[in-house]
Amino acid sequence: MNQVRNAERIMRGVGELFLNSMKFANNVNRSYSDEFAKEGGKVGYTVNARLPQRYRVNKGQALVISPVNDNIVPITITDQAHIGLEFSMASLTLEIEDYKKRYIAPAVEALVNQLDFDGLQRMYQxxxxxxxxxxxxxxxxxxxxxxxxxxxxxxxxxxxxxxxxxxxxxxxxxxxxxxxxxxxxxxxxxxxxxxxxxxxxxxxxxxxxxxxxxxxxxxxxxHTVGALGGAPQVNGAGQTGTTLLVKNATANVVGFWKKGDVIQLTGVYGVNSMNYQSIGILQDFVVQADVDTTAGGLATVSIKPALSTSGTSQTVNAGAADSAPITTFGHVSAYANLPSxxxxxxxxxAFACVMVDLEMPGGVWAAERIRNKALGIAVRFVKAYSVMTDQSPARLDIMYGWKAVRPEMAVRVAS
Missing domain, CATH: 3.30.2320 (hypothetical protein PF0899 fold)
Known part of the structure; x- marks a missing residue:
């Protein structure tokens, strides 16, 4: 019973440490999903987030119905991160506050650092x-x-x-x-x-x-910019969607563009999401996968956002003309291979970090978890004992997933 009470006291401290240590994860739409509270979550599970509707205003007496599109973004639980600890029984005679300071606090800091690291490495792309x-x-x-x-x-x-x-x-x-x-x-x-x-x-x-x-x-x-080269151009007018055909690039280049590179198409400007008018700034598109060029200097590029010139999903004022020049971070090739x-x-x-419960194991010395839907955190602590070695192994675990749910609400600052 004393071990259980100690575990509860340790976990109260863990929750506070988590909230005080997070930087990126503490400044996003962080939520905890309680749908796995009983059986525990597993990597690969998904939690759905709903995005606000976008409408276009119509004028005149006649009613024009705007379609309601239920835009659901699935957030996949991708990571289980943990810190493993092992103590001799002698060390467990420490007071709880010493135990937390010497062992638990550094473990929590390392877990939080990994949570932030994963988010920052993935979300910018x-x-x-x-x-x-x-x-x-x-x-x-x-x-x-x-x-x-x-x-x-x-x-x-x-x-x-x-x-x-x-x-x-x-x-x-x-x-x-x-x-x-x-x-x-x-x-x-x-x-x-x-x-x-x-x-x-x-x-x-x-x-x-x-x-x-x-x-x-x-x-x-x-981010390391792709190899670039040549003077890439749009290959064919009237292209829409998330795939862009390109010509006139340097031939046979592996990694011509890298995932996360940002390109612009001459003459294609972004639009305001409320009035759908051009804002006079070239629309940025982020490359979604590494791109190699063919022997003829051609390439097929997966991009976000989609090229859309009408409707509630409109992103640009017009489609790109055939042979429209393409720049990368605002220049044809000046930033090739640069780390930034x-x-x-x-x-x-713009971003969401979702944490879910892990399954609580039986047959261990102590097991405890904290979960708070309002604060958006879920952490598990498990402690066991080995009679053969007189050691007490313990672990802290978190399970989470990151998602850019509204990436249009963010801007990257290249440096």
Whole structure:
């Protein structure tokens, strides 16, 4: 009984540590699904999320019915992550607080780091809106403070132009991006309290530049641009959907484009999601799988968002013309093979992290889990005993899945 009570006390501490340690996962639409509470979830299970409807306004007395499309996004549970611990029975004489501090807290920190790492590595590849320049940390060149602020202001401009609300925007930057921004804007007039906080912590924080919260995260993904080459063009007018035919690229190139590269089609502009009018900014498309070119310099590219010129799913003002030039991150080939840390500016509803219960095993010394639907967390703690070695193995487990449910509500900042 005492072991069970101890497990309960340990798990109360785990929940608090989880919430205090998360950065990216704490600033997305995080939810816990209780549908697996009894039997436990398994990798491969799915949880469905429903997206808001999109409508087009009609004018005139005659009623025009807008179709209602139930847009359901499945979120697949992809990962079970755990930390394994083993103690001698002598070490278990520690007080609970010492036990949590020495063993449980570092384990929780490592689990949370993995959760954030997985999210940042995967989610950026689903986001098409992009600002910044691969290979150039914002503010490291150009006239300060304008150069330090420009990409973040441009990100806000894109989000607002596409009809995304201004409230609650989050920024997650690499340490180098964060340091360059803080150094670049230090000469600006700012509230004294914010200057003092920035000086003490070495971090740019608080609401600024239209962004509500700023975070620095070493887990930020580093994207390597494809090999590129030639002068790629659209191969055939009137293309729609998520597949783009390309010509005039350098022949026989493996990895011409890499998954996560962002391309633009000359003459194809994005539209506002509310009024469906052109915003005057070239639409970004993110490449969904590595692309190789043929002996004739041709390629077939899987892209998001879909090329759509009408209806409630409209994404662009017009289709691309035949032979329209294609750029990558705004240039034909200047950024070939460059590594580029990918910052994110986003509304929390752009991404979802779902955690589910794991099955509770029987026949162990102690087993406990915490789950909270409101906070969106589920963690399992299991402890056993080996009579042969006088050791007590234990493990902390989480099971989760990530999904970019509304990637249009995010912008990547290339650096």
């Amino acid at each position: 689903e986001v098409w809106n992009t600002v910044g320049t691969p290979g150039v940390v914002p503010g490291s060149t150009g006239t300060l403070p304008q150069a330090a602020m420009a990409p973040y202001l441009a990100a806000n401009t894109k989000l607002t132009s596409f009809g995304i609300g201004v409230a609650g925007r989050i920024a997650i930057l690499s340490p180098a991006m964060h340091a360059s921004l803080m150094s670049g804007v230090s000469q600006l007039f700012s509230p004294a309290s914010q200057i003092a906080s920035n000086f003490k912590t070495g971090m740019f924080g608080g609401a600024a530049l239209g962004i509500e919260e700023w975070y620095m995260d070493q887990n930020l993904a580093v 840390p990918q910052g994110l500016i986003y509304n929390p509803d």
